Amino acid sequence: xxxxxxxxxxxxxxxxxxxxxxxxxxxxxxxxxxxxxxxxxxxxxxxxxxxxxxxxxxxxxxxxxxxxxxxxxxxxxxxxxxxxxxxxxxxxxxxxxxxxxxxxxxxxxxxx
Amino acid sequence: xxxxxxxxxxxxxxxxxxxxxxxxxxxxxxxxxxxxxxxxxxxxxxxxxxxxxxxxxxxxxxxxxxxxxxxxxxxxxxxxxxxxxxxxxxxxxxxxxxxxxxxxxxxxxxxxxxxxxxx
Numbered sequence: 001x002x003x004x005x006x007x008x009x010x011x012x013x014x015x016x017x018x019x020x021x022x023x024x025x026x027x028x029x030x031x032x033x034x035x036x037x038x039x040x041x042x043x044x045x046x047x048x049x050x051x052x053x054x055x056x057x058x059x060x061x062x063x064x065x066x067x068x069x070x071x072x073x074x075x076x077x078x079x080x081x082x083x084x085x086x087x088x089x090x091x092x093x094x095x096x097x098x099x100x101x102x103x104x105x106x107x108x109x110x111x112x
Numbered sequence: 113x114x115x116x117x118x119x120x121x122x123x124x125x126x127x128x129x130x131x132x133x134x135x136x137x138x139x140x141x142x143x144x145x146x147x148x149x150x151x152x153x154x155x156x157x158x159x160x161x162x163x164x165x166x167x168x169x170x171x172x173x174x175x176x177x178x179x180x181x182x183x184x185x186x187x188x189x190x191x192x193x194x195x196x197x198x199x200x201x202x203x204x205x206x207x208x209x210x211x212x213x214x215x216x217x218x219x220x221x222x223x224x225x226x227x228x229x230x231x
Contacts, residue, residue, distance in 0.1 A: 032218065043116075043203050043222030044155065089155065093218070099168040102147075102155040 002027040004092050004103035012109045017080055021106045023073040023090030031093040035064050035075045038087045038105065047075070047088075080110045114138040116223035118204050124229045125194055133189045133226045135204030144187045145205040145220060146179065148172070155203070161187065194230045201225045 004025045013019050025033070032051045036044035048057040048064040050073075057064050061078045075088055087105040094101065117136045125131050137144050146158040159169045161179055178190045187206075191198055205220040 034220075038155075041201075041225075043205070043224050045222070046219045049219060091155075095168075099160070099170065100157045102157070104154045 002092075002094060002101050004090055004101050006088075006090050006103040006106050008106060009104070010107040010109070012111060013080055015080060015082055015110055015112050018076065018078050019080060019108065021075045021077075021088050021090075021108070023075070023103055025071050025073070025090070025092045025101070025103075027071075027092040027094045027101055029095055030068065030071075031095060033064075033066055033073050034091045034093070035062070035073075036089040036091060038089055040086075044089055044091075077108075080108075082110050082112060084108060085110045114221075116204055116206055116221050118202075118223035118226050120226060121224065122227045122229070124231065127196055127230055128193050131191050131194055131228065133191075133202050133204075133228070135187045135189070135206075135223055136185050137187055137204070137206030138208075138221055139185070141206035141208045141221075143167075143207045143218075144179075144181070145207075146189045147203040147205065147222075148200040149203065149225075150197075150200040158189070191228075194228075196230050199228055199230045201227050 007022045034049045035047040038044040047062050048059050050057050050066045052068045055066050063076045066073045087107050089105040090103040092101050119134045144161040147155050149155045157170050159173045160167045176192050180188050203225045204223045207220045
């Protein structure tokens with residue numbers, strides 16, 4: 001069964017610190033992998049998108065990596081800010097790229 | 113900046129009633145999607161839509177659901193006979209995509225969602 005698993009479930013860090021969120025997937029055939037940020041009560045906002053041939057993608061303080069062989073991805077957040085507090089969701093698309101499987105997300109809390 | 117807009121922001125309905133959730137995708141986008149998120153759970157894909165027909169749908173998207181693009185701007189999700197378990201946040205999204213799907217710039221832009229409460 002196609003699945004996307006994320007860890008940790010939640011994370012508390014101090015402002016200014018870095019953190020890394022993990023995503024493992026078993027989706028096949030693989031199309032692309034995306035990381036989203038979702039604030040409470042809002043729609044997800046795209047951070048990065050990677051196809052199987054890409055192993056890293058950056059967007060400001062966010063850097064995503066992808067290992068298509070081990071089916072793992074990570075999202076690294078540098079110099080965290082209070083506004084980074086949100087859920088970070090790993091999403092994998094299968095087949096033609098339009099059917100998507102969402103992870104449950106990592107809830108990040110950044111404290112002053 | 114262009115955005116996906118959804119109306120209403122909150123819909124309350126009685127079990128068994130029909131509801132229509134409305135979305136206005138970004139104007140030059142070609143692909144449209146509906147997702148739902150039950151409170152406290154992960155986002156779930158419902159359906160994708162392109163060229164006036166469904167391109168993909170999930171197991172959740174059964175005969176109770178339908179989608180339509182009634183004009184050049186709106187994209188709707190209809191739930192025919194709502195059940196208590198349909199209570200969720202429903203998100204619409206749209207994307208533009210290159211011809212080469214392998215190198216797809218398939219960034220989906222999400223609306224703020226409609227919270228559906230079935231009583």
